[in-house]
Amino acid sequence: MLNAKINNKAILSVITAEQLNSAKQLAKQQNISLHKCIYQLGLADEENFLKKIGNSIDVEFIDLASAEIQTQAIEAVTANIATHYNIMPVQLEGEKLTAATCEPFFEELTRELQLVLDAKFKIEFVLATAEAIQKSIRKHYGLGAATVEQMALVEDLQQSTEGTSDLLEDDEKQDASVIKLVNQILADAIKAGATDIHIEPYEDELRARYRIDGILQNAPLPQSARFFKEGITSRVKIFSGLDIAEKRLPQDGRSQVNLGGERFDLRISILPTRFGEAINIRILPQSKLIMQLSSLGMEQKTVSAIKKLIDRPHGIILVTGPTGSGKTTTLYTCMHMLKDSNRKIITIEDPIEYEMKGLMQMQTHSEIGFTFARALRSMLRHDPDIMLVGEIRDFETAETAIRTALTGHLVFSTLHTNDAASAITRLLDMGVEPFLTASSINAILAQRLVRMICPHCKESCDAPDEIKTAVKSITHSNKIESFYHGKGCSKCHFTGYLGRTAITEMLTFSQSIRQMTIDRRDSSEINAQARKEGMSTLFQSGLRKVRQGITTYQEVVRVTNALPLTS
Numbered sequence: 191m192l193n194a195k196i197n198n199k200a201i202l203s204v205i206t207a208e209q210l211n212s213a214k215q216l217a218k219q220q221n222i223s224l225h226k227c228i229y230q231l232g233l234a235d236e237e238n239f240l241k242k243i244g245n246s247i248d249v250e251f252i253d254l255a256s257a258e259i260q261t262q263a264i265e266a267v268t269a270n271i272a273t274h275y276n277i278m279p280v281q282l283e284g285e286k287l288t289a290a291t292c293e294p295f296f297e298e299l300t301r302e303l304q305l306v307l308d309a310k311f312k313i314e315f316v317l318a319t320a321e322a323i324q325k326s327i328r329k330h331y332g333l334g335a336a337t338v339e340q341m342a343l344v345e346d347l348q349q350s351t352e353g354t355s356d357l358l359e360d361d362e363k364q365d366a367s368v369i370k371l372v373n374q375i376l377a378d379a380i381k382a383g384a385t386d387i388h389i390e391p392y393e394d395e396l397r398a399r400y401r402i403d404g405i406l407q408n409a410p411l412p413q414s415a416r417f418f419k420e421g422i423t424s425r426v427k428i429f430s431g432l433d434i435a436e437k438r439l440p441q442d443g444r445s446q447v448n449l450g451g452e453r454f455d456l457r458i459s460i461l462p463t464r465f466g467e468a469i470n471i472r473i474l475p476q477s478k479l480i481m482q483l484s485s486l487g488m489e490q491k492t493v494s495a496i497k498k499l500i501d502r503p504h505g506i507i508l509v510t511g512p513t514g515s516g517k518t519t520t521l522y523t524c525m526h527m528l529k530d531s532n533r534k535i536i537t538i539e540d541p542i543e544y545e546m547k548g549l550m551q552m553q554t555h556s557e558i559g560f561t562f563a564r565a566l567r568s569m570l571r572h573d574p575d576i577m578l579v580g581e582i583r584d585f586e587t588a589e590t591a592i593r594t595a596l597t598g599h600l601v602f603s604t605l606h607t608n609d610a611a612s613a614i615t616r617l618l619d620m621g622v623e624p625f626l627t628a629s630s631i632n633a634i635l636a637q638r639l640v641r642m643i644c645p646h647c648k649e650s651c652d653a654p655d656e657i658k659t660a661v662k663s664i665t666h667s668n669k670i671e672s673f674y675h676g677k678g679c680s681k682c683h684f685t686g687y688l689g690r691t692a693i694t695e696m697l698t699f700s701q702s703i704r705q706m707t708i709d710r711r712d713s714s715e716i717n718a719q720a721r722k723e724g725m726s727t728l729f730q731s732g733l734r735k736v737r738q739g740i741t742t743y744q745e746v747v748r749v750t751n752a753l754p755l756t757s
Contacts, residue, residue, distance in 0.1 A: 200246040203245075204239055204243065205233045205234060209231070212233075225294060237319050240294065244294075247294075250317070251318065252290060254278060254280075254318045254322040257290075259278070260281050263280055263282040263287065263288070266282050266307075267279045269332075271303075272327050273327060275303060276292060277290060277299075277323065278290040278318065278326045278327055280316065282311070286311065286314060287307075288315070288316060290315070290316050290323055291323070292319055328378070331410075332410045332411045332412035333374060333375060333398065333411050333412075334371040371415075372422060372426060372429075375387065375409070376449075377449055379471075380447075380473060380475075381449075382400055384402050384473060385402070385472065385514070386470060386472050387399075387471040388469070388470055389469040389470075389471075391416070391465045394416065395413070396411055396415045396416040401514075403687055403689065404514060404639060404641065419466050420466070423467045423469060426458060426469055426471070427460065431444070431445070432458070437467060440462065442459050443457075443458045443460075444458065453476045454473055455473075455543075456471050456472065457474065457541065458470070474543055476544065476545065483497075483527075486520065486523065486691070487692040487693075489731065489734070492694050500527065500528055502600065502632060504595055504596075504597075504598045505601070505631065505632035506591060506592065506603065507600075507602050507632055507635070508603055508604065508605055509602070509604050509636075509637065510605045510606070510607045510609070510613045510634060510637075511636055512606060512638075514639070515639055516639050517604045517637065518580075518604075520637065521578060521602050521604070522543075525537070525549060525578060525602075528576055529549060534550070534573065534575050535548070535549045535574065535577070535578070536549070536551075536569045536572060538553075538578070538579055538580060539554070539578070539580035540554040540556075552565055552569075554580075561586075562587040563586040566594060567590060570599075576599070576600045577591075577602070578602045578603070580603070580604065581605070582603050585620045588617055588620050592626050592627065595631075596629065596630050609713075609717065609728065610635065610725075611714070611716040611717040611720065613634045613636075614627060614631075614634070618710060628704040628708045633698045634699075635694060635695075635697075636694065636697070637693065637695075637728075638694075639690040640692075640735065640746055641685075641690055641745050642689045642740055643674055643676045643739065643740065643741060644682035644685075644686055645688065646682065646688070647676050647677040647678055647686065648677075649674065649676075649677050651675045652673070657673070661733050674739045674742070691740060693728050693731040693749070693750075695727050695728050695730075695731060700723055702719055703720060729746065732745075732749070732750055
């Protein structure tokens, strides 16, 4: 059993007597626990401190991420108790309950737990860090499990109480709990680095998933959360300014939240389904807008080419790729590089994803006829130097953008195509004349985002011969550096990847490419010609990052959907 009070001898095995006195004084001043003061003063980090204390008092320190957690132990302690006391039940053998704690100086912990558990168990402790315990509670109980338990308790009280004035108070408590649960989901997603939150109702389940580094990952919700799906949806509708009474039609809204001093814009979409309304929340961190092309992970050759292109007085620069490939981030980075007092920049977007000072930003409203094409025509009357069109979706927008470029303006926009050469075919298919396309476009940048190997669990590995051959064909070198992969750790949610970087292909319009466009040549022929002129494909760009140990071959193939090169 964990000692009720750890003597000074145990503490002095970790820090000096002078440091201990300083920590005690701070603990008294701030009225917080002694061990937290030790961490706060930087005298020891939590893991090493708990390990040394554990050795001195013969209490085991465990890694909860890899520990075997028994189901019966979890069932013996409610989520509310586990969260309140910050403990994680690990094993239950007969009447002996083993639980992990991070509070070695909490004198009343054993006594209080035996009281709230009605003295059912003899409690023994092991030590673990606070972060590990919180992650384990989230994993095994579900996100916001304690809040859901409280909501369920309120609902039980409502059903068992009739005609009393306390019902209104109970309603308010449940509303507050729903707000708390939604806030917990938002905070958890932001801390995990998610770009999207998906909350999806099914017949017997309410599922939450986060999109992290482009991949969907489950965010465990308690099973009982499904009983409060309508309350969760209503709360999301309220803070995003949507109609809570409308449940038959899709709705889109916006909101803002602050976490840890950072502001995040939220784009909310509600979609009616068979078992309720599905929620998607796009998270846009305002403070993390990248302002340098090199910070996006682009190669120096591409960065230099873009800098030359954006200094031109007129023409179109297109950025292509699927949803979530970083097109908007690239365009805003270019806008940041271009904005100054000598230029007027106007943007038209649907919706405005990032607010940037120095730009005039407009949002389309198709329901009242304010489309991209109409906005473009209106923008010209304001004498802009540079225009950003969020997306070219139809012939009218494409033709207006091209004619705008031909009249002395620099235009930036996006298209959804698989590669750079396909953007030419896409414009021609819209009905744009080939000679207009050829004479107006300066360059087309295709890009994707690949996941980077987690630096915390990165290790060298052997690669199959086919991968070595593919990399050699790109680098034109027989010397192949070590290949790497991520083993998987708690920092990267055991995926082996952490963060993303861009791979690109830049198709610059040379005279031959312009002539092939006028001749309506196939995109594969244009691609081949561009490669002869020095263009690197997305796959080639990705393989260079494999050689540098930034990402893996499997990730590049997944994102580019390409086959290994043999020549």
